[in-house]
Amino acid sequence: FWVAYTPCASQYLNSVQLTLEQIDLIKRVIRKYTDFMQLVTNSQEILKVFKQGKMASMVxxxxxxxxxxxxxxxxxMYELGVRYLTLTHTCNTPWATSSIVESSKNNKMDYVGVGLSEFGKKVVLEMNRLGMMVDLSHVSTQTMRDALATTQAPVIFSHSAARAICDNPRNVPDDVLRQI
Incomplete structure (x- = not known):
């Protein structure tokens, strides 16, 4: 996966524009190096590109x-090839809480756990309908639980660890691991 990342400071400003610019850059890089990689959007394309000896690239x-x-x-974003969305990063959205929130005033880390709003549940269900993976890395424990109670498809934790082994709110507690 190539990841379109925009900083939390762009929220409420130009985060959609910056995300589109990141997707554009990813696609231009892939097009420039077609001898080595190819944009794919489903598992059949992954296998086909792998058999050609190329790197299957998803967004x-x-x-x-x-x-x-x-x-x-x-x-x-789905139409542009995006196949997973991490619901939060290091900031809350109006519809999902993050595990760790960056405080712009003093750069202090605060822990939160409110979860998914009704709109957040609509986001998860629309991702399910589209066939986009719901990534629960970076979300609060309550957001994990709410997403698991809402989703109609498997979820992923693209880059998280077991909280019992590494006690950090960014990681996944045992009860959530048992649910997945």
Whole structure:
């Protein structure tokens, strides 16, 4: 996966534009190096490209702020090839809480656990409908639980660890691991 990442500071400003620019850059890099890699959007394409000896390249978005609180933006990102969305990064969105929130005033880390709003549940269900993977890395424990109670498809933790082994709110507690 190539990841379209925009900083949390772009939320409420230009996060959708920056996400689109990241996706554009990813696609241009892939097109420039077609001898080595190819953009893929499904498992059949992954196998085909792998058999050709190339790197199968998929696109994900790190942080739900990249869709700008819009299901329409989410659908457009899917049309552009995005196949997973991390619901939060190091900031809350209006619809999902992050495990660790960056405080712009003093750079202090605060722990939160409110979970998914009703709109956040709509985001998860729309991702399910589209066939986009729901990534629960970076989200609060309550957001994990809410997403698991809402989703109609398997979820991923693209880069997380077991909290019992590494006690950090970024990691996954045992009860959530048992659910997945």
């Amino acid at each position: 994900g978005i790190e942080g739900g702020h990249g869709i700008g609180n819009s299901l329409g933006s989410l659908r457009m």
